[in-house]
Amino acid sequence: MIRLSWRNIWRNHRRTVITIASVFFAVFLSILMMSFSNGSWGRMIENMLRTQTGHIQIHLKGYWDDQVTDNFMEMEEETITRLNGIEHVVNVSPRIETFAMASSDYNMSKGIAVVGIDPVKEDGKSSLSKRIVTGSYLGPADQGVLIGKALSEYLKVSVGDSLALIGQGYHGAGAVGLYPIRGIVSFITPEMDKGLLYMSLPAAQEFISMPDGYSGILIAIDDGKALEETLQKVSEAIDTSVYEVLSWKVTMKDLLKQAESDAAFSKIILVVLYLIVGFGILGTVIMMTTERRREFGMVVALGMRKGRLAGSVALELFFMTCIGLLAGLVVSIPIVLFFYYHPIPIGGELAVAMSAYGMEAVIPMEASPVLFVSQVLIVLLITSLTILYPVRVILKLEVNKALRS
Amino acid sequence: MSAVIETKDLYKIYKDQASEVHAVDGVSLCILQGEFTAIVGPSGSGKTTLLNLIGGLDTPTSGSLFIEGEDISRLSPKELIDFRLHNIGFIFQSYNLIPVLTAKENVSFIMDMQGQKRKEADRRSLELLEAVGLGERTDSRPAKLSGGQQQRVAVARALASKPRFILADEPTANLDSKSAENLLDMMEKLNKQEQTTFLFSTHDPRIMAKARRIITLEDGRVVSDIVK
Numbered sequence: 001m002i003r004l005s006w007r008n009i010w011r012n013h014r015r016t017v018i019t020i021a022s023v024f025f026a027v028f029l030s031i032l033m034m035s036f037s038n039g040s041w042g043r044m045i046e047n048m049l050r051t052q053t054g055h056i057q058i059h060l061k062g063y064w065d066d067q068v069t070d071n072f073m074e075m076e077e078e079t080i081t082r083l084n085g086i087e088h089v090v091n092v093s094p095r096i097e098t099f100a101m102a103s104s105d106y107n108m109s110k111g112i113a114v115v116g117i118d119p120v121k122e123d124g125k126s127s128l129s130k131r132i133v134t135g136s137y138l139g140p141a142d143q144g145v146l147i148g149k150a151l152s153e154y155l156k157v158s159v160g161d162s163l164a165l166i167g168q169g170y171h172g173a174g175a176v177g178l179y180p181i182r183g184i185v186s187f188i189t190p191e192m193d194k195g196l197l198y199m200s201l202p203a204a205q206e207f208i209s210m211p212d213g214y215s216g217i218l219i220a221i222d223d224g225k226a227l228e229e230t231l232q233k234v235s236e237a238i239d240t241s242v243y244e245v246l247s248w249k250v251t252m253k254d255l256l257k258q259a260e261s262d263a264a265f266s267k268i269i270l271v272v273l274y275l276i277v278g279f280g281i282l283g284t285v286i287m288m289t290t291e292r293r294r295e296f297g298m299v300v301a302l303g304m305r306k307g308r309l310a311g312s313v314a315l316e317l318f319f320m321t322c323i324g325l326l327a328g329l330v331v332s333i334p335i336v337l338f339f340y341y342h343p344i345p346i347g348g349e350l351a352v353a354m355s356a357y358g359m360e361a362v363i364p365m366e367a368s369p370v371l372f373v374s375q376v377l378i379v380l381l382i383t384s385l386t387i388l389y390p391v392r393v394i395l396k397l398e399v400n401k402a403l404r405s
Numbered sequence: 406m407s408a409v410i411e412t413k414d415l416y417k418i419y420k421d422q423a424s425e426v427h428a429v430d431g432v433s434l435c436i437l438q439g440e441f442t443a444i445v446g447p448s449g450s451g452k453t454t455l456l457n458l459i460g461g462l463d464t465p466t467s468g469s470l471f472i473e474g475e476d477i478s479r480l481s482p483k484e485l486i487d488f489r490l491h492n493i494g495f496i497f498q499s500y501n502l503i504p505v506l507t508a509k510e511n512v513s514f515i516m517d518m519q520g521q522k523r524k525e526a527d528r529r530s531l532e533l534l535e536a537v538g539l540g541e542r543t544d545s546r547p548a549k550l551s552g553g554q555q556q557r558v559a560v561a562r563a564l565a566s567k568p569r570f571i572l573a574d575e576p577t578a579n580l581d582s583k584s585a586e587n588l589l590d591m592m593e594k595l596n597k598q599e600q601t602t603f604l605f606s607t608h609d610p611r612i613m614a615k616a617r618r619i620i621t622l623e624d625g626r627v628v629s630d631i632v633k
Contacts, residue, residue, distance in 0.1 A: 007506070011505050298497065300486060301489065303489045303490020303515065305483065305487075403462070403497070
């Protein structure tokens, strides 16, 4: 039966080549597309988490649902040191995020986000100092601030001028202070450029009248796949009756949704591709079945059971599918691996901006075995569905009619 | 001689909304072991339908059909396929060889389906091809053989399963006269030497000349049955 099936696939070279090519392009294009989509989104998310928000955040229990100053936390230095020692953790950054009204000498004022950072750790994480366009970066306990370029233009201030900040302190205390501008920063997004202010963590703690307080602790890890495992270890390292431990999938829901909607769009395109390929294969299968109807009748007349004949025809399609799958994998795997190890570089202003944020300006491809296996299984499923047509025709075959066809 | 094929009041009626066609209309006949019989008659007389019924390729509307005493009209479709494989050899008008198999493989195909050992099937295939005069063309595919040679392979294939009888539907219709003569001589020889039962459906006067019994059908009925 194997010999018969193998030879049958070569009886019409053109049809066989079309079928194999359909399978090949389905595997090749779907792997490349998914690898590119997953790779670019994966890198973008990883960049964002590593340089900005962290993969894991620790807050006082209830802070995430009610982000007010009264829900700020305190944590012993010993516990923070312990968090630093957890496997895969590369950066633990306590920070303060609050809001204030900023006013300048020119009677200009604006509501802004105030972020208290450890200047050294933040620079190591997001290369903030590289984005200074005028002035200097913050010292460890600096009492000055950094503001966005657009905000400085709005408030008509420059390096050396002072900003008055008025906000809400801890437990109802007023938060008021006058802060000299140390540097002007260029941010990649207009929202950040016109509404963000950085100050050192001690200065921010003083501003909100909470000397050891933080709004949260941001933890970056070296391997996104170790998220769940690290999340577990972080939870074990702290008192979870006091603190909440959230993964980026909770804190960055919007980004996750955007990635998921992009992935969904890619999947729609893939489904269209699968349909085109599936109907292409089905077309050749229908043609083959129609052409060989008489032959099917003849072998059943001679004594071949219909089930065995259907198996033989299914084997033909299986052989063609396997050849197409193998060819698709042989061509796509080296390409994916090449761009995984040598990601596509991004040029122009975006590359400059990404570098300034400490991000690598490249689009890598994902090279996960799951990606290859899933695409192979989907294409196998599609061809299996097309096999149903000749199988049905054979099982319903009326021998005498088929012989006359 | 024992009866190989026996039909009793065999009917095949095709119905549609407007009319009813009696393709086989109450045929009762008996074919004995070793006969060389031709079923003749004008087009539409029911020859091929009768042959299809006897070969288990179609089911009768009513009547009985016994092959060596077994009523095959009672067999399920699956049982009928197995019955054909082990008991009936077919020779079709248009050869119907499997194009991707060589002459030898086409012959051993039947034995493979019967579950015979490959070595034994190969040996018998070569023997049969030798017997039909194609010992030199065993590895040729059908496309490389002439019509006459293909029909000889079909005869070898029909004999491969050691059937109780061979049904040949217009076996010479697509052959030139020399090939037809050669084929008929060969089948006649097999019939005489091996006592293989042949039942032909034909218009060909050459077959009628060689047949030792001629059954004439008209409108699905046997109108004459002459034993020479």
